[in-house]
Amino acid sequence: MLHLLDLSPEQLQAWFADRDVPGYRAAQARRWLFEKRAAAFEDMTDLAQDLRGQLTETFVIWTARVAAHQKADDGTEKLLLELADGERVECVLLRDDKHRRTICISTQVGCAMGCVFCASGLDGVVRNLTTGEIVEQMLHLQRLLDPDERLSHIVVMGIGEPLGNLDRLLPALAVATRRDGLGISARRITISTVGMPEGIRRLARQDSPYHLAVSLHAPDDALRNELVPYNRKVGIGSILAAADEYFEATGRRVTFEYVLLGGVNDQAEHSRRLAAIVRGRPALVNLIPLNPVRGLPFHAPAAEAVVRFAEILQHAGLAVKVRYRKGERIDAACGQLRRRGSEPRIDAEKGGQAPSR
Numbered sequence: 567m568l569h570l571l572d573l574s575p576e577q578l579q580a581w582f583a584d585r586d587v588p589g590y591r592a593a594q595a596r597r598w599l600f601e602k603r604a605a606a607f608e609d610m611t612d613l614a615q616d617l618r619g620q621l622t623e624t625f626v627i628w629t630a631r632v633a634a635h636q637k638a639d640d641g642t643e644k645l646l647l648e649l650a651d652g653e654r655v656e657c658v659l660l661r662d663d664k665h666r667r668t669i670c671i672s673t674q675v676g677c678a679m680g681c682v683f684c685a686s687g688l689d690g691v692v693r694n695l696t697t698g699e700i701v702e703q704m705l706h707l708q709r710l711l712d713p714d715e716r717l718s719h720i721v722v723m724g725i726g727e728p729l730g731n732l733d734r735l736l737p738a739l740a741v742a743t744r745r746d747g748l749g750i751s752a753r754r755i756t757i758s759t760v761g762m763p764e765g766i767r768r769l770a771r772q773d774s775p776y777h778l779a780v781s782l783h784a785p786d787d788a789l790r791n792e793l794v795p796y797n798r799k800v801g802i803g804s805i806l807a808a809a810d811e812y813f814e815a816t817g818r819r820v821t822f823e824y825v826l827l828g829g830v831n832d833q834a835e836h837s838r839r840l841a842a843i844v845r846g847r848p849a850l851v852n853l854i855p856l857n858p859v860r861g862l863p864f865h866a867p868a869a870e871a872v873v874r875f876a877e878i879l880q881h882a883g884l885a886v887k888v889r890y891r892k893g894e895r896i897d898a899a900c901g902q903l904r905r906r907g908s909e910p911r912i913d914a915e916k917g918g919q920a921p922s923r
């Protein structure tokens with residue numbers, strides 16, 4: 567059986583053409599899937615019965631099973647998906663304001679980057695997700711929406727390093743942005759990277775329509791090498807140079823993410839040094855108070871430290887945002903749910919103590 571979501575629209579079209587079925591039928595099937603949120607070929611009632619039968623015999627739409635579903639009081643919902651090979655990934659739906667419906671998706675099972683404060687990389691990386699598995703997360707999350715809600719934003723900030731799996735991520739994002747896919751504007755899609763200069767430059771060369779976020783977390787290589795071990799291979803200088811290329815090529819302002827770890831990288835001197843290296847760029851600094859992970863020796867920053875850190879950056883003329891927590895009480899520092907031994911309860915009230923970001 568083939569995973570339908572692994573096929574490009576052109577490949578699906580070709581499959582229909584091989585069976586002498588007119589091309590608009592393929593478009594109809596896609597509309598059922600992405601727009602009308604159909605769960606099975608049988609639901610696609612305006613396709614002929616024998617065509618639906620052939621589709622059912624050839625393709626599967628769903629390869630992952632929802633192993634857990636948590637809901638928080640603020641409307642955040644999180645899914646733990648069990649993939650065909652038994653591996654697990656997480657994805658999240660966030661509800662902001664009246665209309666903003668953001669989904670956060672994973673790109674790999676585990677992560678090889680080893681950031682010391684993050685749950686996703688604690689056991690290393692197992693494998694890349696396929697394009698179909700990435701699209702499937704989008705569809706599982708879309709199915710959580712009420713009929714009058716629409717997905718509006720995507721952040722590629724779940725488990726894994728997106729630039730480590732670009733060949734599969736880009737076709738998945740193309741499905742997300744196509745009018746006959748999910749129809750989400752590319753400008754509302756953010757790819758977050760640990761800072762892989764080569765991948766950033768590749769996106770720049772392709773005149774990437776997506777927003778880029780670079781996880782910096784430290785103002786100098788000595789500290790960054792400790793917090794983000796992958797940095798030893800690249801260094802902040804080459805990451806900033808690649809980010810500058812991205813801006814020059816695409817005209818899109820880059821976001822620098824900075825997770826604040828209490829007492830580790832949240833002092834005034836860190837903020838001043840960060841301002842010094844980022845200054846002069848049309849950048850946004852996104853401050854993320856740590857969402858503590860059980861078993862790791864880091865804690866959230868004091869509220870005053872966050873305010874002071876932000877003020878110093880603002881005085882230096884930088885645009886700053888503090889990312890507030892969402893999904894309070896559903897286990898959600900990404901990667902935590904996946905690592906729990908047994909299946910967590912569906913009841914969010916008794917979920918983990920770690921709030922999500």
Ligand code: SAH
Pocket residue numbers: 679681683684685722723724725726727728758759760761779780781823824825854855856857858859899900923
């Ligand atoms: N590999 C990509 C995407 C990972 S997750 C990257 O490094 O950017 C997206 C963001 O969440 C990253 O900035 C990551 O450092 C941050 N993050 C990871 N664990 C966190 C935690 N426990 N609390 C707050 N932010 C965290």
